[in-house]
Amino acid sequence: MSGMAMTSGRGLRLLRNWGFVVGAGIVGICAILAVFAPWVVPHDPFVIDLERRLVPPFWMEGSDPRNILGTDQLGRDYLSRLIYGARISMMIGVLTVITSGLIGITLGVLGGFYGGKVDDAVVFAITTRLSIPAVLVALAVAALHGTSLMLVILVLGLLLWDRFAVVARSTTSQIRNLDYVAAAWCSGVSRWWVLTREVLPNIATHLAVVATLEMALAILLEAALSFLGLGVPAPLPSWGLMISEAKEYMFFSPWVIMIPGAALFVLVLGVNLLGDALRDMLGTDLSR
Amino acid sequence: MTALLEVRDLRVTIGSTAAVRGASMSVNKGETHCLVGESGCGKSISALSVMGLLPKGSVRETSSLRFAGEEIGNFGEREMERLRGDRMAMIFQEPMTSLNPAYTVGSQMTEVLRRHRGTPRAQAVDRAAELLARVGITAPGMRLGQFPHQLSGGLRQRVMIAMALMCDPELLIADEPTTALDVTVQAQILRLLAGLQKDLGVGILLITHDLGVVARVADRVSVMYAGLVVESAPTATLFAAPEHPYTRGLLSCVPVPGKVKRGDPLGSIPGVVPRIQPGFTGCGFRDRCSEATAACAETIPRQNLGGEHELLCTLAPGWREKAAA
Amino acid sequence: MFYFFLRRFAVAVLVALTVLTITFLLTRLSGDLAISIAGPNASQEDIATIRQVYGLDRPLWIQYFDWLFRAVQGDFGESFFFRDRVSNLIATRIPITMTLGLVGLAIALVISLPLGILSAVREGSWVDRLVTLVVLIGQAMPSFWLALILMIVFGLQLGWLPISGTGSWEHFVMPGVVLAFSAIPSLTRLTRSGMIEALSSDYIRTARAKGLTRMSILVKHGFRNAAIPVVSIAAVQLGFMLGGSVVIETVFALHGVGYLAWESISKNDFPVVQAVVLVLALLYIGLTLLADLLNAVLDPRLRTA
Numbered sequence A: 001m002s003g004m005a006m007t008s009g010r011g012l013r014l015l016r017n018w019g020f021v022v023g024a025g026i027v028g029i030c031a032i033l034a035v036f037a038p039w040v041v042p043h044d045p046f047v048i049d050l051e052r053r054l055v056p057p058f059w060m061e062g063s064d065p066r067n068i069l070g071t072d073q074l075g076r077d078y079l080s081r082l083i084y085g086a087r088i089s090m091m092i093g094v095l096t097v098i099t100s101g102l103i104g105i106t107l108g109v110l111g112g113f114y115g116g117k118v119d120d121a122v123v124f125a126i127t128t129r130l131s132i133p134a135v136l137v138a139l140a141v142a143a144l145h146g147t148s149l150m151l152v153i154l155v156l157g158l159l160l161w162d163r164f165a166v167v168a169r170s171t172t173s174q175i176r177n178l179d180y181v182a183a184a185w186c187s188g189v190s191r192w193w194v195l196t197r198e199v200l201p202n203i204a205t206h207l208a209v210v211a212t213l214e215m216a217l218a219i220l221l222e223a224a225l226s227f228l229g230l231g232v233p234a235p236l237p238s239w240g241l242m243i244s245e246a247k248e249y250m251f252f253s254p255w256v257i258m259i260p261g262a263a264l265f266v267l268v269l270g271v272n273l274l275g276d277a278l279r280d281m282l283g284t285d286l287s288r
Numbered sequence B: 001m002t003a004l005l006e007v008r009d010l011r012v013t014i015g016s017t018a019a020v021r022g023a024s025m026s027v028n029k030g031e032t033h034c035l036v037g038e039s040g041c042g043k044s045i046s047a048l049s050v051m052g053l054l055p056k057g058s059v060r061e062t063s064s065l066r067f068a069g070e071e072i073g074n075f076g077e078r079e080m081e082r083l084r085g086d087r088m089a090m091i092f093q094e095p096m097t098s099l100n101p102a103y104t105v106g107s108q109m110t111e112v113l114r115r116h117r118g119t120p121r122a123q124a125v126d127r128a129a130e131l132l133a134r135v136g137i138t139a140p141g142m143r144l145g146q147f148p149h150q151l152s153g154g155l156r157q158r159v160m161i162a163m164a165l166m167c168d169p170e171l172l173i174a175d176e177p178t179t180a181l182d183v184t185v186q187a188q189i190l191r192l193l194a195g196l197q198k199d200l201g202v203g204i205l206l207i208t209h210d211l212g213v214v215a216r217v218a219d220r221v222s223v224m225y226a227g228l229v230v231e232s233a234p235t236a237t238l239f240a241a242p243e244h245p246y247t248r249g250l251l252s253c254v255p256v257p258g259k260v261k262r263g264d265p266l267g268s269i270p271g272v273v274p275r276i277q278p279g280f281t282g283c284g285f286r287d288r289c290s291e292a293t294a295a296c297a298e299t300i301p302r303q304n305l306g307g308e309h310e311l312l313c314t315l316a317p318g319w320r321e322k323a324a325a
Numbered sequence C: 001m002f003y004f005f006l007r008r009f010a011v012a013v014l015v016a017l018t019v020l021t022i023t024f025l026l027t028r029l030s031g032d033l034a035i036s037i038a039g040p041n042a043s044q045e046d047i048a049t050i051r052q053v054y055g056l057d058r059p060l061w062i063q064y065f066d067w068l069f070r071a072v073q074g075d076f077g078e079s080f081f082f083r084d085r086v087s088n089l090i091a092t093r094i095p096i097t098m099t100l101g102l103v104g105l106a107i108a109l110v111i112s113l114p115l116g117i118l119s120a121v122r123e124g125s126w127v128d129r130l131v132t133l134v135v136l137i138g139q140a141m142p143s144f145w146l147a148l149i150l151m152i153v154f155g156l157q158l159g160w161l162p163i164s165g166t167g168s169w170e171h172f173v174m175p176g177v178v179l180a181f182s183a184i185p186s187l188t189r190l191t192r193s194g195m196i197e198a199l200s201s202d203y204i205r206t207a208r209a210k211g212l213t214r215m216s217i218l219v220k221h222g223f224r225n226a227a228i229p230v231v232s233i234a235a236v237q238l239g240f241m242l243g244g245s246v247v248i249e250t251v252f253a254l255h256g257v258g259y260l261a262w263e264s265i266s267k268n269d270f271p272v273v274q275a276v277v278l279v280l281a282l283l284y285i286g287l288t289l290l291a292d293l294l295n296a297v298l299d300p301r302l303r304t305a
Helices: A003-016 A018-040 A078-114 A116-131 A134-145 A149-159 A162-176 A179-186 A191-227 A239-249 A255-282 B043-051 B077-083 B105-117 B121-134 B140-144 B153-164 B183-200 B211-217 B235-240 B245-253 B319-324 C002-028 C033-038 C044-053 C060-072 C086-121 C126-140 C143-157 C169-199 C202-209 C214-243 C245-251 C257-266 C270-298
Strands: B005-014 B017-027 B032-036 B058-061 B064-067 B088-091 B171-175 B203-208 B220-225 B228-234 B302-304 B310-312
Touching: A018 A078, A018 A255, A078 A116, A078 A149, A078 A162, A078 A191, A078 A239, A078 A255, A116 A162, A116 C002, A116 C270, A134 A149, A134 A191, A134 C002, A134 C214, A134 C245, A134 C257, A134 C270, A149 A191, A162 A191, A179 A191, A191 A239, A191 A255, A191 C143, A239 A255, A239 C143, A255 C126, A255 C143, B005 B043, B017 B032, B017 B043, B017 B203, B017 B220, B032 B043, B032 B183, B032 B211, B043 B088, B043 B171, B043 B203, B088 B153, B105 B121, B105 B140, B105 B153, B121 B140, B121 B153, B153 B183, B183 B203, B183 B211, B203 B211, B211 B235, B220 B235, B220 B245, B228 B235, B228 B245, C002 C060, C002 C270, C060 C270, C086 C126, C086 C169, C086 C214, C086 C245, C086 C257, C086 C270, C126 C169, C143 C169, C143 C245, C169 C214, C169 C245, C202 C214, C214 C245, C214 C270, C245 C257, C257 C270
Parallel strands: B017 B228, B032 B203, B032 B220, B088 B171, B171 B203
Antiparallel strands: B005 B017, B005 B058, B005 B064, B220 B228, B228 B310, B302 B310
């Protein structure tokens, strides 16, 4: 009863779920924009043009067809920065999830699989991690070491593994306690075999759901950190940073914060829709 | 004598399945009527229909549903709420999960009385303790303050019975009350029910799949198959002279010491219970029946064989003897 | 049950100690603290003096135990920047953060409980779908962006609410709403799934068979059971909110502990940073213990464990 055999029927059902379609569409478009950003952007997002600052976007008067979404406070093309911002958010999302996933899944599986003292240690680690206010630690580390994209990914990756660990642990121990696994064990099968053939395929979908949640969280956290000035450094066009840079002008030209904010909102929404669709397919609700 | 409960031509459709297709039955005061059949025959649904407790998406129709002489088939939810727990009560199969884990036994029992009669708390507590003692629970005062998870399955079922009796109902519907219990506890519960009936005069509609239970407590029996009552009779008559092939098949499945010899194969009925779609006509048993004829695909006649013995079959009574001859 | 809590308490103490250690190590691992404190223009002598004054020349483990010893007595040292005892700083700011947290939680509960119950009772209907939409929007909304939008709309354009400072209760409305937004999605989801599960359970069928009214069944029997996990999660959510209040306090200039942390981080004021992280961790640990306690109170099945 490996997870593999189940996917074909589920796959079809997935396509009929509108949430999945919309979510996958959004994430897909962002991914494509992220990858092909240098070829897609109309302008260089880093070029400053002080004579053309704060040009409004196309739906407002005073706009300029050269900059569809207008320009920011340093005259940089908004659309181009937005697209490069997608690259940053996607990178953060994916790399953070990979890092935290590796840590969390390893810990969770070990704890759930072996139980006993190993499990106690894992639970202790999870509890300790949850007690630490993650945002503050991320801020502090960034302040100490200076801001950089890689640092954000590293810090978030080292902080956001808790849910992976929790879910991996509970699903692993559930499977380990199933009768047919006990039977396989009794018949002399090695631990490694049980782990790779029975446990991992069956926990994969649950972990995929967690991955989407954590990706969304990572994107939002990076945006918050950058907003506070201790995330991705300028002049990189992180959407959070763009909002922060623009907030002085927001009372006069609200669109400067609306556009990057909307981009964040849409991407995170897409990722969450994807996760929900996966969870519906699973039929269980493991998130807290 | 008016029957306590009279159900005529009950039809229940759940989704696209016709769970009950025209069942009729009645329960008299002070008697135990057993509704027996295998899983999926519609007996539980019938019981739930009487109480108005069908799941969402079900459609119920009856030509008549009379309780204590009054037509309740067209009662709305409010009116049924007033009846339920008060004049008609129901107990279920799974005592382990049928009680709310967050409240004490006492509070769950007293709330019935307080809801229907407005009884003040102290009096309700007294009545609850009295009933707990009546169902054979020792130290009822202490039990009232306990939570369901602190009681065993048998005790919980007794509590359920006591709770059902709080308002002194005229009718008690018991849906497989002993199925989830140990054999020894089963006997105790059945004995309890019989005793309560004698003392309180309550009419009992007991749903079961176990013929042993039927033999023990039933005054009359209705055998259900695929949503219809195929035969009903006083218990003794049914066991002595069953007419419907399904009934005969059921009885033959139960090995009776003395009648059956070692080495004889156990009786069984070949085939499986069909799922009936709406629009089905004829007898649902015909694919498994050794006596089926072409007539079995048409409307099946309801025959009254006298002595309260009714039969829903195309075969004429006494076909066994004719066949043997 | 007493032993259960004793054990939990012991674990909590251990966790607190671990957090303390990690926080300490974090601030020390980044290279020479004295250089960070002195700033970019300091001379070698200045750095050496600073090192001596702040005891940074002692061996690491001595620094650690010294701090630990004092921390358990509530002495977190002096702030480099504010010229005040750290414990004072925290003590004056904590009430603001706690108020914000409680306001946020209250708003969140007032919204998510009814929504969760409603969508469970009307499962599958348009109400349910609408609630799902609200949950999705809440999950995707960046809190600082929402804060800015609210400031523009309610602060500037409508002029109903103040946009910064802590003068009156009105100052807590917008921050509270933004904070609530982070908790509403999960609380609503949990309430909804808990109610659906409770309403489909056997004891609800028994309650119906007893002829109890719909309202009584919903509230007394259904919600009472569904509330158990919700209550404990709410306590934990409060812990998260307190830990994550940095962003909101900074945006709205609320002088709470989060804002203090933010100021201290940007100024490399390590004693304060260490202390704030520790205090917030302790609050979180305390709230999880509270959650366990509430769980035991509400669920009789846990009491005889």
